[in-house]
Amino acid sequence: MSVEPEVPIVQVEEVRENPVLYKIISSDNHVFTISEHAVKLSKTLWDLITNLGLTAENALDNPIPVENVNGKNMETIVQFCERHKYDEEEPEYTNYIREFVLPEWDRQLLSIDNEELFQLILATNYLDIQKLMDYCCRVIGDMAKDKTPEELRIIYGIPTDAEDDALERSASDSPGPSG
Amino acid sequence: MPSPSTPFPLFRLPYLALNEVFRSLECGDLIEMSLCSKRCKRIVKSTRNDFFGIRIFITSNYFSIRVDGKNGVETMWMSSQDHHDENSRVYMLNGEEIKIQRLLNIFEVFYPQEHRQFIITSIVNLMMDSLQIPMLSVDLHTHGFDDFLDFIPCFQNSRKISFIGITPLSEEDLDFVKNNVSSDTELQFSPF
Numbered sequence: 001m002s003v004e005p006e007v008p009i010v011q012v013e014e015v016r017e018n019p020v021l022y023k024i025i026s027s028d029n030h031v032f033t034i035s036e037h038a039v040k041l042s043k044t045l046w047d048l049i050t051n052l053g054l055t056a057e058n059a060l061d062n063p064i065p066v067e068n069v070n071g072k073n074m075e076t077i078v079q080f081c082e083r084h085k086y087d088e089e090e091p092e093y094t095n096y097i098r099e100f101v102l103p104e105w106d107r108q109l110l111s112i113d114n115e116e117l118f119q120l121i122l123a124t125n126y127l128d129i130q131k132l133m134d135y136c137c138r139v140i141g142d143m144a145k146d147k148t149p150e151e152l153r154i155i156y157g158i159p160t161d162a163e164d165d166a167l168e169r170s171a172s173d174s175p176g177p178s179g
Numbered sequence: 180m181p182s183p184s185t186p187f188p189l190f191r192l193p194y195l196a197l198n199e200v201f202r203s204l205e206c207g208d209l210i211e212m213s214l215c216s217k218r219c220k221r222i223v224k225s226t227r228n229d230f231f232g233i234r235i236f237i238t239s240n241y242f243s244i245r246v247d248g249k250n251g252v253e254t255m256w257m258s259s260q261d262h263h264d265e266n267s268r269v270y271m272l273n274g275e276e277i278k279i280q281r282l283l284n285i286f287e288v289f290y291p292q293e294h295r296q297f298i299i300t301s302i303v304n305l306m307m308d309s310l311q312i313p314m315l316s317v318d319l320h321t322h323g324f325d326d327f328l329d330f331i332p333c334f335q336n337s338r339k340i341s342f343i344g345i346t347p348l349s350e351e352d353l354d355f356v357k358n359n360v361s362s363d364t365e366l367q368f369s370p371f
Contacts, residue, residue, distance in 0.1 A: 097203040114187040125193045137196055140187060141203030146281060148268040149214040157186030158215045 020056045022049060023063035024078075030071030031063060038081035043128035066127070072116070073123040076109060080132050087131070102138050110139045190218075201226040206246050206253035206310070207284045213309035214270055223309050232315035233306055235299075235334070239324035240292075242299055246306060247315065252284075256302055258295075259287035272301040300333045318343060328355055335360045341367040 020036035024045070036056075040046050045064065054062055066074065083105065090100070110117065117136065124132045143155050152158060159167065189197065201222055204212060213223040230248045237243075243257040259280070267280045277298055278289040290298045307314060314337040321327050321344035334340055340360065342348055347368055348356070356366065 097199055098205070114185050118188055118191065121192060121196050125196060133196060133199065137199035138203045140189070140200045141208075143187060144204055144208045144212060146266075146283065147208070147211065149211055149270070150268075152212060152215050155186060156189035158189065158219060161217050164216060164218050 020059065022054065022059045024074060025063045025065045026069055026071040026074040027067050028071050030074065032071075032074055032078045033060075034078050034081060035085060037085035038078070041081045041084060041129050041131060042077075043130075045127060068126045069123040070119075073120050076112075076120060077123060077127065077129065077132065080106070080109060080135075081129065084131055090131075097134050097138055097141075100134070100138070102135060102142075106135050107139070110136060197222070198226065202228075205284060206230060206248070207281070207286065210254065210306065210309055213305070220309060224311055228310060228312075230310055230312050232313040232338075233303060234315050235303065235317045235337075236320075237299070237317065237324075237327075237330065238320040239322070239327075242295070244299065244302055244306070246310065246312065254284040254286065256286040256288055259289060272305060273297070275301070277301070296330055296333065299330070303333065313338060315339065316341065320344065321346075321348075328352060331356055331359045335364070337364055339365040339367065341369060343369045345370070 021033045022036065022039050022045075024032045024034060024039075026032070039049065045066075048064060049059075052062065052064070054064075069077070110120075112120070117139065121133070121136045121140075124136060144152055147155060153160070189200065192200065201209070201212070206228075209223050209226070209228070213220040228248075230246050230253055233244060233246055235242065235244050241258050243255055245255040246253040256279075265280070266282065267278060270277045270279055275294070275297065280287040280289070288298065288302070303314065306312065314334065316339040317334045317337045318341045319327055319330070321342055331340075337360070340356070342356075347370075360366070
């Protein structure tokens with residue numbers, strides 16, 4: 001695992017305080033450093049680190065390639081994880097996602113284009129970062145506030161019943177993989 | 180907020196994310212979402228929520244239908260005489276157009292008086308079906324409400340129906356009520 005970075009290493013300011021650092025390489029070969037506390041927010045990455053047997057001594061010499069996440073999304077994810085690495089456990093809510101207040105810093109971070117937000121959710125889903133997933137979903141849900149059904153169809157690209165039926169018919173008419 | 184230039188591809192989300200988005204919606208938004216398409220309604224129905232149920236208040240010329248949750252009233256739909264165009268919308272419920280004006284989680288419903296029963300029934304059925312919640316109670320103010328018995332079949336599955344009026348129900352009316360509601364429905368009669 002000795003991939004040479006083709007672009008400068010992205011340094012996130014807050015990682016410097018933590019002595020244990022890991023390197024992550026995005027699908028487009030951007031290299032990121034992330035602290036141990038922060039990387040633990042990603043179940044996928046932390047499982048990988050544990051399974052690879054990375055330690056404080058050898059972590060920086062063994063960058064972790066993440067094929068499914070590009071540099072742009074990885075940068076957002078590293079920023080998010082560093083920001084929230086020392087968060088206390090959330091209080092117990094019956095319906096947590098509807099009740100928490102989305103912090104302004106995170107709302108700003110997630111003020112991105114719809115397609116970018118979608119790609120970020122796919123990356124978050126892959127890396128299994130529950131808190132970021134909650135926040136992203138809340139931002140998407142907030143788009144629906146006070147909107148009419150007609151507006152919702154436009155905001156979310158919701159097909160009409162007729163379009164759904166047509167899609168279903170074309171899917172059932174098309175030949176399967178065997179031809 | 181994210182740029183509204185292109186639609187957010189909601190139905191391309193992984194299942195868990197899609198489910199979380201729906202769980203993040205307020206009660207009123209869930210109901211509006213259920214009216215977008217059959218597919219949306221199916222997802223709303225399968226979304227776990229923590230609403231307790233529906234409470235209805237009805238008089239000869241007014242009604243309110245509210246969804247209660249642990250934080251109190253989650254949404255309230257009520258009849259209104261005055262209509263403003265601001266923030267108004269038209270729902271198609273059971274083939275009929277219903278004009279609604281929304282302010283946060285308050286929905287004002289405009290309707291011709293002769294369609295009152297149909298509209299109340301349609302809204303209650305929409306809420307119960309979409310949110311999968313029970314009808315908890317109906318408060319019926321009978322004073323000056325000549326055709327209140329016609330509404331009873333709409334509320335047959337309510338857990339409780341309270342009749343509030345100056346004069347008590349006649350034996351005949353009481354029999355009609357008992358024959359048209361579930362045997363589990365608690366009936367209460369209170370003087371006005």
